Amino acid sequence: MADAPRPARNRTPRLARVISKDQLTPHMIRIVFGGEGLDGFAVGEFTDHYVKLKIPAGDDQTRTRTYTVREWDATRGELTIDFVVHGDEGFAGPWAAAAQPGDTLAFNGPGGGYTPDPEAAWHLLVGDPSVIPAISASLARIPAGVPVHVLIEADGPDDEQALATPGDLHVNYTHGGPGSIVETIESYTFPDGPVSAFVHGEASTVRAVRKHLLVDREIPREAISASGYWKLTLTDEGWRENKAEWNRLAEQDVAAVAPSRD
Known part of the structure; x- marks a missing residue:
């Protein structure tokens, strides 16, 4: 339910090589990719750029997982992606935990659809640890001195990350599960x-x-970029199958009352 259209993406997978790996928090690993497979890779105007990673799943199979581009260094030809890791859960997290320099990973992209409105009086960025990469990239685009309020739910204090922006930053971490x-x-x-x-x-x-935001705060639809990255109790494949129904129900929630700037 992002406000901007998603650009067309290159359908031919690229192959990136692990350059380095860092443990940012107990549940987040940062991997920097490089290699000739990134030649010609470029991101555009959006701060929520993402790539579709082809995660090995055994027996020559892969599972596609969507991850935010935390940073693209065009000069060095290096792509930074942060992975949320919860033990052996899922496919991408365990792959990232086991990854070593020299390992390779195929991917498609980038896509994207959001950037902070430079004309807004203030900004609100809301998410969980999986959204911190996009939030961090967005914070870099907030104009100097403009208030930006960041609200993030995390498992505990160890999952908090330091954030920075040219704007006037206000950060609130909530410790608890989804919701x-x-x-x-x-x-x-x-x-x-x-x-x-x-x-x-x-x-x-x-x-x-x-x-x-739409009903109680009466914020116009076009001022909100809202989308589910994942859904509790569902695999990534299950969430993709369910997303159309989620969109329908989300619109049903607000159909009669959500304001517009028309």
Whole structure:
């Protein structure tokens, strides 16, 4: 439910090579990729650029997983991606935990659809650890001195990351499972003036926050980029199959009351 159209993507997979790996938090690993397969790779105007990684799944099979481009260094030809890791859960996390320099990974992309509105009076960025890469990239684009409020739900203090921006930064971490941030947002004091909002992460949480912003806060639709990255209890494949229904229900939540700037 991002506001901007998604650009066409190169369908021919690229092959990137692991250059380095760092443990950012107990549940997040940063991998920097390089190699000739990144020749010609480029990102554009968006701060939520993503790539489709082809994660090995055994028996010459792969599983496609979508990850945000944390950083693209065109001069060095290096692509940085941050992976959320919860033990042996899933495919991408365990791959990242085991990855070593020299390992390779195929991917498609990039795509994207959001960038902070430079005319907004203030900015609201909401998510969970899976969204921190996109939030961090977006913070770099906030104009100097403009208020930006970041609300992130994380498992605990060890999952918090330092954030930086040219803007006037206000960060609030909520510790708890998916959905714990909804109450925080409902009671949060919003600044005056038009907002540019980015709400991504666990699908049910995003749906609840989006409804609150549109219905209770009366924020115009076009000022909100909202999309589920994943859904509790569903695999990535299951979430992709369910997303059309999620979109329908999310629209049903607000169909009669969501305002517009028409």
